[in-house]
Amino acid sequence: MLKSMHAAQKSPGTATEVFRVFLKLGLTSFGGPVAHLGYFRDELVLKRRWVDESAYAQLVALSQFLPGPASSQVGFGLGLHRAGWRGAMAAFIAFTLPSAVLMATIAYGATAFNTAVGASVITGLKIVAVAIVAQAVMGMAKSLAPDKTRALIAVLAAGGALLLGGGLGQILAILAGAVAGYFFCRDGAGSLRGTLVFAHKRSTGILALALFALLLLGLPLAAAATGAPLLGFIDAFYRSGSLVFGGGHVVLPLLHSALVDPGLIGDEAFLTGYGAAQAMPGPLFTFAAYLGVFTSGGVGPVAGAVIALVAIFLPGFLLLIGVLPFYSQLGAKPKAQAMMRGVNAGVLGILTAALYDPVFTSSIHTSLAFVLALLGFVLLTVCKLTPWLVVLISVILAVLLGA
Helix, strand or coil: EEEECCCCCCCCCCCHHHHHHHHHHHHHHCHHHHHHHHHHHHHHHCCCCCCCCHHHHHHHHHHCCCCCCCHHHHHHHHHHHHHHHHHHHHHHHHHHHHHHHHHHHCCCCCCCCHHHHHHHHHHHHHHHHHHHHHHHHHHHHHCCCCCCCHHHHHHHHHHHHHHCHHHHHHHHHHHHHHHHHHHCCCCCCCCCCCCCEECCCCCCCCCHHHHHHHHHHHHHHHHHCCCCHHHHHHHHHHHHHHHHCCHHHHHHHHHHHHCCCCCCCCCHHHHHHHHHCCCCCCCHHHHHHHHHCCCCCCCCCCHHHHHHHHHHHHHHHHHHHHHHHHCCCCCCCCHHHHHHHHHHHHHHHHHHHHHHHHHHHHCCCCCCHHHHHHHHHHHHHHHHCCCCHHHHHHHHHHHHCCC
8 A cells, every 4th residue: 555654654544534534525625636636635635644745746746647537546546545455445435426426416407507506606616726726736836846946847847738738748747847857856955755655566556557458458349249338338438537638627528429429418418417517526527427327328327327437437546556566666766756856846837737727717707706716715825714615605605796
Protein backbone atom coordinates (compact mmCIF):
# COMPACT_ATOMS: atom_id res chain seq x y z
CA MET A 1 0.00 0.00 0.00
CA LEU A 2 0.96 3.62 -0.34
CA LYS A 3 3.19 4.87 2.44
CA SER A 4 4.48 8.41 2.85
CA MET A 5 7.94 8.30 4.43
CA HIS A 6 7.38 11.26 6.72
CA ALA A 7 8.32 11.28 10.37
CA ALA A 8 4.96 12.69 11.38
CA GLN A 9 2.99 10.19 9.33
CA LYS A 10 0.22 8.52 11.27
CA SER A 11 -0.12 4.77 11.53
CA PRO A 12 -2.24 3.03 8.87
CA GLY A 13 -5.97 3.35 9.30
CA THR A 14 -8.89 1.06 8.57
CA ALA A 15 -11.20 0.60 5.63
CA THR A 16 -14.08 1.80 7.81
CA GLU A 17 -12.25 5.05 8.51
CA VAL A 18 -11.49 5.50 4.80
CA PHE A 19 -15.11 4.82 3.88
CA ARG A 20 -16.38 7.36 6.39
CA VAL A 21 -13.99 10.10 5.25
CA PHE A 22 -14.57 9.53 1.54
CA LEU A 23 -18.33 9.33 1.99
CA LYS A 24 -18.17 12.85 3.42
CA LEU A 25 -16.08 13.90 0.42
CA GLY A 26 -18.47 12.15 -1.95
CA LEU A 27 -21.37 14.12 -0.48
CA THR A 28 -19.66 17.51 -0.44
CA SER A 29 -17.03 17.62 -3.22
CA PHE A 30 -18.74 19.76 -5.83
CA GLY A 31 -17.10 21.50 -8.75
CA GLY A 32 -15.44 18.83 -10.90
CA PRO A 33 -12.12 16.95 -10.83
CA VAL A 34 -9.82 19.90 -10.23
CA ALA A 35 -11.96 21.09 -7.34
CA HIS A 36 -11.91 17.54 -5.95
CA LEU A 37 -8.13 17.76 -5.64
CA GLY A 38 -8.63 20.87 -3.53
CA TYR A 39 -11.13 19.07 -1.29
CA PHE A 40 -8.77 16.08 -0.93
CA ARG A 41 -5.88 18.33 -0.02
CA ASP A 42 -7.90 20.20 2.57
CA GLU A 43 -9.29 17.06 4.21
CA LEU A 44 -6.48 14.50 3.85
CA VAL A 45 -3.25 16.50 3.57
CA LEU A 46 -3.90 19.50 5.81
CA LYS A 47 -6.49 18.22 8.27
CA ARG A 48 -5.80 14.50 8.65
CA ARG A 49 -2.17 14.42 7.40
CA TRP A 50 -2.47 11.06 5.67
CA VAL A 51 0.25 12.26 3.28
CA ASP A 52 2.31 15.43 3.00
CA GLU A 53 2.17 17.99 0.19
CA SER A 54 5.02 16.44 -1.78
CA ALA A 55 3.67 12.90 -1.71
CA TYR A 56 0.21 14.20 -2.61
CA ALA A 57 1.62 16.16 -5.56
CA GLN A 58 3.44 13.04 -6.79
CA LEU A 59 0.21 11.06 -6.73
CA VAL A 60 -1.60 13.87 -8.56
CA ALA A 61 1.20 13.98 -11.16
CA LEU A 62 1.01 10.25 -11.74
CA SER A 63 -2.77 10.40 -12.15
CA GLN A 64 -2.38 13.24 -14.66
CA PHE A 65 -0.07 11.01 -16.72
CA LEU A 66 -2.56 8.15 -16.89
CA PRO A 67 -5.88 8.00 -18.72
CA GLY A 68 -8.93 7.78 -16.51
CA PRO A 69 -10.67 9.95 -13.90
CA ALA A 70 -7.73 11.72 -12.23
CA SER A 71 -9.47 12.72 -9.01
CA SER A 72 -10.90 9.23 -8.51
CA GLN A 73 -7.48 7.72 -9.17
CA VAL A 74 -6.00 10.03 -6.54
CA GLY A 75 -8.76 9.01 -4.11
CA PHE A 76 -8.17 5.32 -4.88
CA GLY A 77 -4.46 5.79 -4.23
CA LEU A 78 -5.05 7.63 -0.96
CA GLY A 79 -7.36 4.85 0.21
CA LEU A 80 -4.72 2.30 -0.80
CA HIS A 81 -2.15 4.24 1.19
CA ARG A 82 -4.28 4.47 4.28
CA ALA A 83 -5.77 0.97 4.54
CA GLY A 84 -4.50 -1.27 1.74
CA TRP A 85 -6.70 -2.85 -0.91
CA ARG A 86 -9.81 -2.68 1.28
CA GLY A 87 -9.12 0.99 1.83
CA ALA A 88 -8.80 1.56 -1.93
CA MET A 89 -12.18 -0.08 -2.56
CA ALA A 90 -13.73 1.79 0.37
CA ALA A 91 -12.48 5.10 -1.03
CA PHE A 92 -13.83 4.34 -4.51
CA ILE A 93 -17.25 3.15 -3.34
CA ALA A 94 -17.78 5.91 -0.78
CA PHE A 95 -16.65 8.73 -3.06
CA THR A 96 -18.65 7.43 -6.03
CA LEU A 97 -21.84 6.15 -4.39
CA PRO A 98 -23.69 9.41 -3.58
CA SER A 99 -23.53 10.92 -7.06
CA ALA A 100 -24.01 7.52 -8.73
CA VAL A 101 -27.27 6.94 -6.85
CA LEU A 102 -28.42 10.49 -7.62
CA MET A 103 -27.57 10.19 -11.31
CA ALA A 104 -29.36 6.84 -11.64
CA THR A 105 -32.39 8.32 -9.91
CA ILE A 106 -32.38 11.39 -12.16
CA ALA A 107 -32.42 9.08 -15.18
CA TYR A 108 -36.01 8.26 -14.21
CA GLY A 109 -36.92 11.97 -14.12
CA ALA A 110 -34.48 13.51 -16.54
CA THR A 111 -36.09 16.97 -16.70
CA ALA A 112 -34.99 17.91 -13.16
CA PHE A 113 -32.38 20.42 -14.31
CA ASN A 114 -34.29 21.90 -17.24
CA THR A 115 -35.81 24.53 -14.95
CA ALA A 116 -34.63 28.04 -14.03
CA VAL A 117 -33.87 26.93 -10.47
CA GLY A 118 -31.90 23.94 -11.71
CA ALA A 119 -29.87 26.17 -14.01
CA SER A 120 -29.13 28.53 -11.09
CA VAL A 121 -27.95 25.62 -8.94
CA ILE A 122 -25.53 24.53 -11.65
CA THR A 123 -24.30 28.11 -12.02
CA GLY A 124 -23.69 28.41 -8.27
CA LEU A 125 -21.72 25.16 -8.21
CA LYS A 126 -19.53 26.29 -11.10
CA ILE A 127 -18.83 29.63 -9.41
CA VAL A 128 -17.86 28.12 -6.06
CA ALA A 129 -15.51 25.75 -7.89
CA VAL A 130 -13.44 28.80 -8.86
CA ALA A 131 -12.97 29.71 -5.19
CA ILE A 132 -12.13 26.14 -4.16
CA VAL A 133 -9.52 25.63 -6.88
CA ALA A 134 -8.00 29.07 -6.24
CA GLN A 135 -7.60 28.21 -2.55
CA ALA A 136 -5.91 24.90 -3.45
CA VAL A 137 -3.51 26.56 -5.91
CA MET A 138 -2.56 29.25 -3.40
CA GLY A 139 -1.94 26.71 -0.64
CA MET A 140 0.05 24.30 -2.80
CA ALA A 141 2.22 27.10 -4.19
CA LYS A 142 3.78 27.64 -0.77
CA SER A 143 5.22 24.13 -0.62
CA LEU A 144 5.56 23.08 -4.27
CA ALA A 145 7.07 26.30 -5.64
CA PRO A 146 8.82 27.97 -2.68
CA ASP A 147 11.73 29.38 -4.71
CA LYS A 148 12.18 31.36 -7.94
CA THR A 149 13.23 28.36 -10.00
CA ARG A 150 10.19 26.26 -9.23
CA ALA A 151 7.87 29.26 -9.45
CA LEU A 152 9.17 29.85 -12.98
CA ILE A 153 8.70 26.16 -13.85
CA ALA A 154 5.11 26.40 -12.60
CA VAL A 155 4.42 29.50 -14.71
CA LEU A 156 5.89 27.90 -17.84
CA ALA A 157 3.95 24.68 -17.19
CA ALA A 158 0.73 26.67 -16.85
CA GLY A 159 1.45 28.48 -20.10
CA GLY A 160 2.24 25.25 -21.92
CA ALA A 161 -0.87 23.50 -20.62
CA LEU A 162 -3.06 26.42 -21.70
CA LEU A 163 -1.49 26.92 -25.13
CA LEU A 164 -1.40 23.23 -26.07
CA GLY A 165 -4.65 22.33 -24.33
CA GLY A 166 -6.16 18.96 -23.45
CA GLY A 167 -4.48 15.93 -21.94
CA LEU A 168 -1.45 16.24 -24.23
CA GLY A 169 -0.69 19.70 -22.89
CA GLN A 170 -0.87 18.45 -19.30
CA ILE A 171 1.41 15.48 -19.95
CA LEU A 172 3.98 17.60 -21.77
CA ALA A 173 3.89 20.17 -18.96
CA ILE A 174 4.73 17.47 -16.42
CA LEU A 175 7.48 16.04 -18.64
CA ALA A 176 8.95 19.50 -19.12
CA GLY A 177 8.82 20.03 -15.36
CA ALA A 178 10.73 16.79 -14.82
CA VAL A 179 13.43 17.82 -17.31
CA ALA A 180 13.72 21.30 -15.79
CA GLY A 181 13.92 19.80 -12.31
CA TYR A 182 16.69 17.43 -13.38
CA PHE A 183 18.88 20.34 -14.53
CA PHE A 184 17.88 23.18 -12.19
CA CYS A 185 16.53 21.67 -8.94
CA ARG A 186 19.48 19.55 -7.77
CA ASP A 187 20.58 21.71 -4.84
CA GLY A 188 18.20 20.00 -2.42
CA ALA A 189 16.58 23.19 -1.24
CA GLY A 190 13.12 22.31 -0.10
CA SER A 191 13.84 18.63 -0.51
CA LEU A 192 10.97 16.22 -0.86
CA ARG A 193 9.62 15.30 2.55
CA GLY A 194 7.49 12.45 1.29
CA THR A 195 8.29 9.61 -1.05
CA LEU A 196 5.71 7.15 -2.30
CA VAL A 197 6.48 3.52 -1.53
CA PHE A 198 4.15 0.64 -2.41
CA ALA A 199 3.92 -2.75 -0.83
CA HIS A 200 2.40 -4.64 -3.76
CA LYS A 201 4.94 -6.32 -6.00
CA ARG A 202 5.95 -5.70 -9.57
CA SER A 203 4.20 -8.92 -10.55
CA THR A 204 0.90 -7.47 -9.33
CA GLY A 205 1.53 -4.35 -11.38
CA ILE A 206 2.38 -6.34 -14.49
CA LEU A 207 -0.77 -8.44 -14.04
CA ALA A 208 -2.89 -5.28 -13.77
CA LEU A 209 -1.35 -3.83 -16.93
CA ALA A 210 -1.86 -7.10 -18.79
CA LEU A 211 -5.51 -7.24 -17.73
CA PHE A 212 -6.00 -3.63 -18.85
CA ALA A 213 -4.62 -4.41 -22.32
CA LEU A 214 -6.51 -7.70 -22.58
CA LEU A 215 -9.86 -6.04 -21.87
CA LEU A 216 -9.16 -3.06 -24.13
CA LEU A 217 -8.29 -5.29 -27.09
CA GLY A 218 -10.46 -8.30 -26.27
CA LEU A 219 -13.83 -6.71 -25.47
CA PRO A 220 -14.48 -5.22 -28.94
CA LEU A 221 -13.34 -8.44 -30.60
CA ALA A 222 -15.57 -10.55 -28.36
CA ALA A 223 -18.52 -8.19 -28.90
CA ALA A 224 -18.08 -8.32 -32.68
CA ALA A 225 -17.63 -12.10 -32.71
CA THR A 226 -20.63 -12.92 -30.53
CA GLY A 227 -22.95 -10.01 -31.23
CA ALA A 228 -23.85 -10.00 -27.53
CA PRO A 229 -25.40 -6.63 -26.53
CA LEU A 230 -23.95 -6.84 -23.02
CA LEU A 231 -20.37 -7.18 -24.30
CA GLY A 232 -20.85 -4.22 -26.62
CA PHE A 233 -22.31 -2.25 -23.72
CA ILE A 234 -19.34 -3.04 -21.46
CA ASP A 235 -16.89 -2.30 -24.27
CA ALA A 236 -18.39 1.17 -24.87
CA PHE A 237 -17.84 2.25 -21.27
CA TYR A 238 -14.50 0.48 -20.78
CA ARG A 239 -13.09 1.96 -23.98
CA SER A 240 -14.27 5.45 -23.01
CA GLY A 241 -12.63 5.16 -19.60
CA SER A 242 -9.41 3.89 -21.20
CA LEU A 243 -8.95 6.78 -23.60
CA VAL A 244 -9.64 9.79 -21.38
CA PHE A 245 -6.78 12.19 -20.83
CA GLY A 246 -7.24 15.59 -19.27
CA GLY A 247 -10.16 15.13 -16.88
CA GLY A 248 -13.65 13.73 -16.67
CA HIS A 249 -15.14 16.19 -19.18
CA VAL A 250 -13.14 14.56 -21.98
CA VAL A 251 -15.17 11.36 -21.57
CA LEU A 252 -18.32 13.07 -22.77
CA PRO A 253 -17.54 13.12 -26.52
CA LEU A 254 -16.33 9.53 -26.28
CA LEU A 255 -19.57 8.42 -24.64
CA HIS A 256 -21.60 10.50 -27.09
CA SER A 257 -19.92 8.74 -29.99
CA ALA A 258 -20.35 5.29 -28.40
CA LEU A 259 -23.99 5.67 -27.30
CA VAL A 260 -25.77 8.52 -29.08
CA ASP A 261 -24.45 7.96 -32.59
CA PRO A 262 -25.64 4.31 -32.68
CA GLY A 263 -29.03 5.43 -31.33
CA LEU A 264 -28.80 3.77 -27.90
CA ILE A 265 -29.85 7.04 -26.22
CA GLY A 266 -31.28 10.27 -27.59
CA ASP A 267 -29.21 13.42 -27.80
CA GLU A 268 -31.63 15.39 -25.60
CA ALA A 269 -31.58 12.78 -22.84
CA PHE A 270 -27.79 12.58 -23.07
CA LEU A 271 -27.37 16.36 -22.70
CA THR A 272 -29.88 16.49 -19.85
CA GLY A 273 -27.81 13.92 -17.98
CA TYR A 274 -24.66 15.92 -18.68
CA GLY A 275 -26.29 19.01 -17.18
CA ALA A 276 -27.35 17.06 -14.10
CA ALA A 277 -23.83 15.67 -13.69
CA GLN A 278 -22.52 19.22 -13.32
CA ALA A 279 -24.64 19.65 -10.20
CA MET A 280 -23.52 16.44 -8.54
CA PRO A 281 -20.79 16.04 -5.92
CA GLY A 282 -18.13 13.44 -6.57
CA PRO A 283 -16.69 12.25 -9.90
CA LEU A 284 -18.16 13.27 -13.25
CA PHE A 285 -17.70 9.65 -14.39
CA THR A 286 -20.88 8.78 -12.46
CA PHE A 287 -22.62 10.10 -15.56
CA ALA A 288 -22.16 6.46 -16.57
CA ALA A 289 -24.78 5.41 -14.01
CA TYR A 290 -27.32 7.69 -15.69
CA LEU A 291 -26.45 6.31 -19.12
CA GLY A 292 -26.48 2.73 -17.82
CA VAL A 293 -30.14 3.09 -16.85
CA PHE A 294 -31.02 4.02 -20.45
CA THR A 295 -28.65 1.62 -22.24
CA SER A 296 -28.50 -1.38 -19.96
CA GLY A 297 -27.24 -3.97 -22.43
CA GLY A 298 -30.25 -6.15 -21.74
CA VAL A 299 -29.61 -6.67 -18.01
CA GLY A 300 -32.02 -4.09 -16.59
CA PRO A 301 -31.55 -0.48 -15.47
CA VAL A 302 -30.07 -1.10 -12.00
CA ALA A 303 -27.59 -3.73 -13.17
CA GLY A 304 -26.86 -1.58 -16.20
CA ALA A 305 -25.95 1.38 -14.00
CA VAL A 306 -23.65 -0.76 -11.84
CA ILE A 307 -21.93 -2.42 -14.81
CA ALA A 308 -21.46 0.91 -16.58
CA LEU A 309 -19.83 2.39 -13.48
CA VAL A 310 -17.44 -0.53 -12.99
CA ALA A 311 -16.54 -0.61 -16.70
CA ILE A 312 -15.73 3.10 -16.96
CA PHE A 313 -13.68 3.32 -13.73
CA LEU A 314 -11.84 -0.01 -14.05
CA PRO A 315 -9.23 0.89 -16.71
CA GLY A 316 -7.95 3.93 -14.80
CA PHE A 317 -7.56 1.90 -11.61
CA LEU A 318 -5.82 -0.98 -13.40
CA LEU A 319 -3.32 1.45 -14.91
CA LEU A 320 -2.67 3.10 -11.55
CA ILE A 321 -2.10 -0.27 -9.84
CA GLY A 322 0.15 -1.33 -12.71
CA VAL A 323 2.40 1.73 -12.66
CA LEU A 324 2.69 2.25 -8.87
CA PRO A 325 5.38 -0.38 -8.06
CA PHE A 326 7.70 0.96 -10.77
CA TYR A 327 7.05 4.62 -9.95
CA SER A 328 7.85 4.12 -6.27
CA GLN A 329 11.39 2.89 -6.88
CA LEU A 330 12.42 6.23 -8.36
CA GLY A 331 11.70 8.19 -5.19
CA ALA A 332 14.88 7.42 -3.24
CA LYS A 333 17.33 8.42 -6.00
CA PRO A 334 18.83 11.96 -5.80
CA LYS A 335 18.37 12.68 -9.51
CA ALA A 336 14.79 11.43 -9.31
CA GLN A 337 14.27 13.70 -6.30
CA ALA A 338 15.38 16.66 -8.41
CA MET A 339 13.04 15.62 -11.21
CA MET A 340 10.15 15.27 -8.77
CA ARG A 341 10.71 18.83 -7.55
CA GLY A 342 10.24 19.92 -11.14
CA VAL A 343 7.24 17.62 -11.55
CA ASN A 344 5.62 19.04 -8.41
CA ALA A 345 6.05 22.55 -9.80
CA GLY A 346 4.60 21.32 -13.09
CA VAL A 347 1.55 19.95 -11.28
CA LEU A 348 1.08 23.36 -9.67
CA GLY A 349 1.25 24.91 -13.13
CA ILE A 350 -1.36 22.49 -14.47
CA LEU A 351 -3.73 23.25 -11.61
CA THR A 352 -3.18 26.97 -12.18
CA ALA A 353 -3.99 26.53 -15.87
CA ALA A 354 -7.10 24.54 -14.97
CA LEU A 355 -8.14 27.33 -12.59
CA TYR A 356 -8.36 29.57 -15.65
CA ASP A 357 -9.61 27.03 -18.20
CA PRO A 358 -12.03 25.34 -17.75
CA VAL A 359 -12.93 26.39 -14.19
CA PHE A 360 -12.89 30.19 -14.58
CA THR A 361 -13.81 30.48 -18.25
CA SER A 362 -16.82 28.17 -17.94
CA SER A 363 -18.11 29.79 -14.74
CA ILE A 364 -17.42 33.54 -14.72
CA HIS A 365 -19.37 35.35 -17.43
CA THR A 366 -20.60 38.40 -15.51
CA SER A 367 -19.31 40.85 -12.91
CA LEU A 368 -21.78 39.43 -10.41
CA ALA A 369 -20.43 35.91 -10.91
CA PHE A 370 -16.91 37.19 -10.30
CA VAL A 371 -18.03 38.90 -7.07
CA LEU A 372 -19.65 35.64 -5.88
CA ALA A 373 -16.43 33.75 -6.64
CA LEU A 374 -14.43 36.33 -4.67
CA LEU A 375 -16.86 36.00 -1.78
CA GLY A 376 -16.41 32.23 -1.77
CA PHE A 377 -12.63 32.63 -1.84
CA VAL A 378 -12.72 35.00 1.16
CA LEU A 379 -15.05 32.68 3.08
CA LEU A 380 -12.60 29.82 2.50
CA THR A 381 -9.29 31.58 3.10
CA VAL A 382 -10.07 34.39 5.56
CA CYS A 383 -13.21 33.24 7.38
CA LYS A 384 -11.99 29.60 7.32
CA LEU A 385 -15.44 28.18 6.64
CA THR A 386 -15.65 24.52 5.65
CA PRO A 387 -15.95 23.95 1.87
CA TRP A 388 -19.38 22.32 2.03
CA LEU A 389 -20.78 25.36 3.84
CA VAL A 390 -19.28 27.70 1.25
CA VAL A 391 -20.85 25.53 -1.46
CA LEU A 392 -24.25 25.79 0.23
CA ILE A 393 -23.98 29.57 0.62
CA SER A 394 -22.91 30.02 -3.01
CA VAL A 395 -25.76 27.89 -4.37
CA ILE A 396 -28.36 29.71 -2.27
CA LEU A 397 -27.05 33.11 -3.42
CA ALA A 398 -27.01 31.95 -7.06
CA VAL A 399 -30.61 30.73 -6.84
CA LEU A 400 -31.79 33.94 -5.13
CA LEU A 401 -29.99 36.19 -7.62
CA GLY A 402 -31.14 34.05 -10.52
CA ALA A 403 -34.72 34.38 -9.33
